Amino acid sequence: MSTLQTRQEPQTRPPSAPPRRRRRTRGPAARAAWSVGLLALPAVVYFVVFNYLPMAGLVVAFKEFDVNLGIFDSPWNGLENFRYFLESGDAARILFNTLFLNVLFLGATLAAGILLAIMLNEIRSTFFKRVSQSVVFFPYFVSPVVISIILQVLLAGATGGGGAVNDAMSVFGLPSVDWYTEPGPWPWILTVVKIWQLGGYLSVIFLAAITGIPEEVYEAGMIDGASRAQMAWRITLPLLKPTAAVLLVLGVGRIFYGDFGTIYAIIGDNGTLFENTDVIDTYVFRALRQLGDFGTTAAIGLFQSVVGFILVVIAVMIQRKYSKETSIL
């Protein structure tokens, strides 16, 4: 920490005063670099402490962690932590759940966002369009905890067997379901939740992309006698591909990271639903919280980061090859 303090010291000087006794900062270009560097310094410190130091902390994955000894003095135990995880019998299930749920979420939310954007684009009344865009965008700003409560209102009610959905189903003569003890439908319930949460947000992105499409393209389509539906299908949809590709790449890069916020807020420690909903991140969290097993959880985290990183690199490479002008990095 002492090195950080000495580097921050010049901040107390008035901004206009040139730093004295520093050879390298004599030239105007060097001085500009120095001042700009100073502006970035707090962020650099943040990244070092909260992002790069934890990366170094991943050595815990290869250690038998002892709180009293700290990260670096705990004894090594090789690949024992990884072996423990892979042999625990949970590995296959949570890996499958993580990938399966993320593929479902990614596909469904992108499709919903595109569909919603195209439909919003059809609306001519500016007022209706603006109001509806605001309303569908709103769930994005709501905490997963709130979503969890909404879901309980819909699926369980106050008594557990009730809820608005069961009431609606009974209108159609369907038997009522005790949703919170039935793991089967949960991947689909969570997918609906993700659509609800992100559909509006993604539609804003896609609508921005649609606005960027030159009007002449549509005029040409109109002259050729295309209907609105044909134009949406043959012009808008293909031209949204680059935007969708970028979002897809970002999503694929995150495919190994379970959606902890949403899933844990909704499922919590409800063990009956783990079969279909437990993902890497919720598993790690529970292992850490309940068992205090730092080594194994760090091993899972490391595994997750490495595979995730490889996937991002592959995804970015594919996307670059596919469309050069929209590369994201």
Added chain:
Amino acid sequence: MSTRKLEPFTIVSIIGVSFAVLACAIPFWMIISGSFTSETKLATTGYSLFPDFDFTAYKMILTGPAVLDAYLASLFITGVGTALSLAVTSGLSWAIARRLPGISRPLTIFSYLPMLFSGGLVPLYLLVTQYLHLQNSYFSVILPLLVMPFLVFVQVSAFRQLPESIFESAKIDGAGELRIFFTIALPLSKPILAVVGLFYAVHYWNDWFMALLFIDDPHKAPLPLVLQNLISNISFTQMLPQLAEAATPVYQLRLALTAVAIGPILLAYPFAQRYFVKGITLGATKG
């Protein structure tokens, strides 16, 4: 354009959008309406579309100190967090946006690399609890969330849209980089600062993961964490039906707390909405 006749696809779109709007709005209405409905009525239906103006839960919230504590915690985290994040993000974004040789490019890579590879939960947990000793401090929620790379994206592209010529003439007049940043770039960027600040504010207001990890003192828990705890208690009472009839309107209370948690966002949203759209559009098209 207005003379065009209504095509089937347009009609389908209007119906589709209306459906989406209802699907997004009704759940919130059920929460708010339910929070004004008496516990006995809620116990039979579980939700309500028409409130009967029962204020029991809100009275409990206003009289009990627990919710006030949670509100203050959330306000502190959101206020201080947003201010710090905005300051740190602006500085970094400016350094990247200036395209200075030897600084901007390395900084870009340095800031975006954490998006691709992270140490994960365990090292972060150990860092905050064992080394920084921030447990039960509001800063344990603020600091790990300090910089969002996506918002750095947004702010860099906004800074780059400012006309370069102003900075050049300021330089000729003898202004240093820091002066240009504080007296020219920042005042010109008020709209984008609003965008980025609002995103951070929502982020801090809604966060419960960091709070769940690092705050176990019930008096320091922010609103979402209190709600989360209440959920666990409710699922507990669900298993024991006789408790559902107890004097405390647990279920109504939970809905009222939810309404209280969404309240500020709901109130600020009509004014802030266009900024959010602008921010996303900037990030999506310029990133």
